[in-house]
Amino acid sequence: MAAKRHWNRLPALCLALCLAALPACSEGTDDAVPVKTDKAEARTKAEAEFAPYTGAPPDAARIIADLEERNPERRHPRLYASADTFERLKEQAKSDPLLRKWYGDLRKAADKTLSKPVGVYETPDGRRMLSARDARPVIEQNAMMYRLSGEAKYAERAVREMTALAAFPDWNHAKEFLNTAEIAAGMGIGYDWLYDYLTPEQRDAVRGAIVEKGLRKALDAHNGKAWWTVRTEPASNWSAVCNGGIIVGALAIGDEEKGLAGEIIARSLRSADSIILKRWEPDGGWSEGPGYWRYMMEYAVSYMAAMQTALGTTYGHAQTPGLHKTAYFPVYATGPQGTFNFGDNDSGKMKIPELFWLAKATNDPQLSAFRIAMMEDAKQAGGVYDMLWYDPKWREAAVSLPTDRYFRSAELVTMRGRWNDASTAFVGFKAGTAVASHSHSDIGQFVFHAGGEQWAIDPGKENYNLPGYFNYDKERYTYYRLRPEGHNTLVIGPDKQFQQNPASMSKIASFVSKPNEAFAIADMLPAYSRTADAAWRGVKFADRKRLIVEDEIRAKAPSDVWWFMHTKASIELSADGKSALLTQNGKRLWVGMAFPKQASLPAAFQVTEAKPLPESPNPKGQTDNTGIRKLSVKLEGVADARIAVELVPLANGEPAPAAASEYVPLSEWK
Numbered sequence: 001m002a003a004k005r006h007w008n009r010l011p012a013l014c015l016a017l018c019l020a021a022l023p024a025c026s027e028g029t030d031d032a033v034p035v036k037t038d039k040a041e042a043r044t045k046a047e048a049e050f051a052p053y054t055g056a057p058p059d060a061a062r063i064i065a066d067l068e069e070r071n072p073e074r075r076h077p078r079l080y081a082s083a084d085t086f087e088r089l090k091e092q093a094k095s096d097p098l099l100r101k102w103y104g105d106l107r108k109a110a111d112k113t114l115s116k117p118v119g120v121y122e123t124p125d126g127r128r129m130l131s132a133r134d135a136r137p138v139i140e141q142n143a144m145m146y147r148l149s150g151e152a153k154y155a156e157r158a159v160r161e162m163t164a165l166a167a168f169p170d171w172n173h174a175k176e177f178l179n180t181a182e183i184a185a186g187m188g189i190g191y192d193w194l195y196d197y198l199t200p201e202q203r204d205a206v207r208g209a210i211v212e213k214g215l216r217k218a219l220d221a222h223n224g225k226a227w228w229t230v231r232t233e234p235a236s237n238w239s240a241v242c243n244g245g246i247i248v249g250a251l252a253i254g255d256e257e258k259g260l261a262g263e264i265i266a267r268s269l270r271s272a273d274s275i276i277l278k279r280w281e282p283d284g285g286w287s288e289g290p291g292y293w294r295y296m297m298e299y300a301v302s303y304m305a306a307m308q309t310a311l312g313t314t315y316g317h318a319q320t321p322g323l324h325k326t327a328y329f330p331v332y333a334t335g336p337q338g339t340f341n342f343g344d345n346d347s348g349k350m351k352i353p354e355l356f357w358l359a360k361a362t363n364d365p366q367l368s369a370f371r372i373a374m375m376e377d378a379k380q381a382g383g384v385y386d387m388l389w390y391d392p393k394w395r396e397a398a399v400s401l402p403t404d405r406y407f408r409s410a411e412l413v414t415m416r417g418r419w420n421d422a423s424t425a426f427v428g429f430k431a432g433t434a435v436a437s438h439s440h441s442d443i444g445q446f447v448f449h450a451g452g453e454q455w456a457i458d459p460g461k462e463n464y465n466l467p468g469y470f471n472y473d474k475e476r477y478t479y480y481r482l483r484p485e486g487h488n489t490l491v492i493g494p495d496k497q498f499q500q501n502p503a504s505m506s507k508i509a510s511f512v513s514k515p516n517e518a519f520a521i522a523d524m525l526p527a528y529s530r531t532a533d534a535a536w537r538g539v540k541f542a543d544r545k546r547l548i549v550e551d552e553i554r555a556k557a558p559s560d561v562w563w564f565m566h567t568k569a570s571i572e573l574s575a576d577g578k579s580a581l582l583t584q585n586g587k588r589l590w591v592g593m594a595f596p597k598q599a600s601l602p603a604a605f606q607v608t609e610a611k612p613l614p615e616s617p618n619p620k621g622q623t624d625n626t627g628i629r630k631l632s633v634k635l636e637g638v639a640d641a642r643i644a645v646e647l648v649p650l651a652n653g654e655p656a657p658a659a660a661s662e663y664v665p666l667s668e669w670k
Contacts (some may be wrong), residue, residue: 033087049308050361053316057270060262066311067254074255077147078310079188079248080388086147089387092147096392098372103148104383109381109408110145113138114157118164125465129172135165136186140384143193155197162190165201166209173217178238179227181245184214185302186260188252210249211257218246222267226574231269232278235287235294236437239275243268244299251310268303270313276300280322284405287436289345290333294352297326301354304361305389324362327355331370332405332414335426335450340414342430344438344461345645348455349378356389365394366401392417403544404513406520411508413520417544425450425649427547429539433524434502435472440482444489444525444537448547450649451587456488456565459610459628466621477502478617480625485613488566490524490551492531493559494615500527509536510669517542519669538666550644552666559642563633564611565591571631577604580631581656590649593632596642601635603643608632 003366058066071078077086093099116138119131133383142158145151147229161443165171165183172179191198191206198206221242228238247268254261276296279286286293303312330350333340338347352371359368372395375382411432417424426449434441438461448456459481467474477498480486484499491499504526511520519540528535534554542548569584595601610625612618635641646660 003307010361024177039296047234049554050314050318050363051487052319053313055315057273058266058315060259060266063265063311064254064258064262065332065626067251069305069480070310071255071592072310075586077192078453079192079252079306080309080385081147081193082309085388086144088133090148092392093387098382098390098392098395102387102390105381106141106145106383106387109137110141110154110157116151118161120164121168123172123175123183126357128362129176129179131165132172132176135161135183136189137192139186139190140193142189144384144387146197147193152197155194158190158194159198159202162187163208163279166205168209168213171213171217173221177221177242178321179216180214180217181299183245184210184218184249185299186563187214188249190458191254207256208255209648210253211260212354214246214249215257215260217269217520218242222264222271227274229267230275234439235279235291236275237299238478239272239379240296241299243272243276244303246307247303251306262385269317270388272300272303272445273317273576274438277320277322279319280320280326280426282322282408283406284322284325284327285410285412286326286329287343287410287432288438289341289343290330290339290350291341291345292343292438293329293333294350297352297354301357301424305357310338312485315517318361323358324364326366326407327358327364328401329407331401332407333412333428335414335416335428335447335449335454336422336424337426337452337454340412340428340430340447341458342412342428342442342445343436343440344464346460347458349380351380351383353383353385353389356391357388360389360391368394369396402513404518405542406508406511408508411506411522413508413511413539413568415513415518415541415544417519422628423450425541425545425547427539427541429520429522431506431508431524431527433505434477434500434527438486441477441498441527441596442487442489443484443500443504443506443524444522445487445546446539446549447488448647450545450589450647453589453648454586455567455569455582455589455647456583457567457628458488459486459566459623459625462623463621466619475619478619480610480612480616480618480622483612483616485562485564485616486566487611488564490528490535490537490553491562491564491613492528492535492553492555493557494562494613496617499616501529504529506652510538516544516627518544521666521669528553531559536666540669542661545649546661547647548644548661549647550663551641552665553641555641558637558639561635562613563635563643563645564608565631565645566628567631568627568629571629573605573607579660580605582631588656590656592646592648592650592657593633594644594646594660594663596663598664599640599642601641601643603633606632606634 032171048224093103123129138161139158146155171183187210228242250265304318307314341347355367357372406413413429415427428447430445462479462481506524506526509521510525521538524535533557536552538550540548546618567583572581579592608630610628644663
């Protein structure tokens with residue numbers, strides 16, 4: 001996750017997106033080459049697999065009837081693959097170079113687990129069971145290797161893991177139901193794929209554990225209206241993971257435990273529909289950030305794909321209008337050097353095999369090619385679901401995707417110079433709220449990549465086990481990395497209180513995308529209403545190279561105003577402090593400031609440590625931000641502050657600008 005992202009290996013990237021499907025996209029620039037696949041053939045196949053569902057939401061009886069019709073005589077495997085699927089994969093891996101490589105990757109991954117001890121029943125931090133997160137990969141990697149190779153050592157390794165999990169007193173349902181769902185899914189997959197290998201006694205033990213420690217606990221949660229079964233605000237990955245994992249486990253044993261399995265599947269589907277599927281509108285954004293989008297989508301696709309093979313239908317879930325839109329959220333949230341990691345997210349590269357399945361579900365081969373390009377770019381190993389969902393017919397297509405995107409409700413904007421270019425510039429900018437799940441108090445945050453480097457960065461998440469980390473009303477926003485001063489935004493009138501109103505919602509007021517430039521303007525007054533009467537921030541991607549960050553602030557009373565930008569680059573200040581030269585890995589970035597002609601302020605850049613201001617709280621146990629520094633500006637005792645900071649990437653030998661571009665008021669940005 002820590003490696004840099006390089007986009008120079010994207011000639012196979014297929015992202016030619018129908019603009020009608022993404023109404024929020026603006027013009028931007030396109031980089032297109034002819035499509036090489038037979039899209040008509042691919043779409044015909046996908047349309048047959050994902051025929052529209054027009055019926056009512058299914059009840060328990062309907063679900064079990066469909067399961068038995070699709071799998072007569074309790075036929076296994078049924079989750080994601082049939083016996084014929086595995087036989088076809090064996091043959092395809094002999095001739096298809098990607099499948100052959102991924103088969104080798106899968107063998108290496110499974111081999112590493114052969115001598116690894118089975119999971120143990122423990123929660124090191126008092127809440128989370130680490131073995132639950134590992135259980136599913138261990139089981140499915142080894143079970144699939146057995147199906148493809150016939151080597152019993154892999155089946156035995158999966159069975160050892162399943163036997164250990166079945167013997168646990170519980171699957172941590174009381175502390176972290178995510179763990180329960182993860183184990184239920186892994187056990188269901190192992191039961192299904194290894195059904196013929198398991199002894200009757202082993203089947204009974206695994207099935208019994210799925211029932212007692214998974215399905216019954218899920219039914220209890222639904223009956224008790226556990227928050228993840230009913231709460232729609234704020235959006236959370238929990239509903240997808242908890243409901244999705246339980247559905248997978250229930251489908252594996254549904255024709256043996258008909259009443260319970262049918263009931264919990266029906267109720268889980270209703271819960272996921274109301275909480276998750278509807279949150280993909282209006283245009284696919286996810287307020288928890290890209291990493292938690294990935295976790296949510298892993299289990300949303302898990303249950304839909306399992307239903308597609310086990311039942312022959314998703315009962316309309318795969319036809320959810322927002323599904324196609326949200327499939328592109330990680331595309332836009334990823335820059336050439338990493339992910340825009342707002343909130344509790346990492347900036348590294350994501351593994352998203354679900355894009356292969358989403359390509360089929362949405363009839364969009366471009367998503368499939370994008371997944372391949374990501375793997376090649378990041379040198380990622382192939383895995384279980386890459387092999388199961390990959391379709392060689394959909395490998396190659398063109399990049400014909402707008403370069404800029406505004407995701408409403410998430411209040412997120414991304415802009416880039418080009419696709420397919422590791423050195424291109426990229427801008428991420430967000431407004432939004434600090435009470436979204438896993439959010440930070442980061443209204444006005446921006447990141448900037450250029451020349452193959454990340455210049456303006458988000459330091460990232462804190463330690464989840466710090467006291468009160470998830471208490472949004474109290475301790476959470478005492479931690480530096482979660483406060484505005486821990487981001488690339490403003491602090492107005494620093495004190496020990498919340499520097500932004502966490503319950504507020506700040507909107508992107510204007511978003512314009514044109515071939516040569518793009519900009520977004522956020523009205524941040526809701527966030528700064530305690531200290532300001534007006535607070536606007538605009539980010540302009542000028543010439544698709546330079547970034548201008550412009551702020552217009554009217555404070556309630558004369559106040560100190562801090563402007564911050566976090567970076568890992570070395571910083572050299574000019575003699576007058578009006579500019580700075582950042583260097584990193586032999587690359588350079590010039591930064592300058594500008595003010596209105598009649599309202600210049602006595603300001604200078606300074607280099608400060610990535611730590612709390614003297615006025616701020618500073619609880620113990622926080623992450624040491626060694627290697628991160630801040631380019632800062634302090635405006636002292638101002639009531640009306642207007643400042644533009646310009647970031648200019650410099651090519652080798654290119655002289656630095658003599659001064660920043662002339663200040664242009666936000667009202668004149670057109």
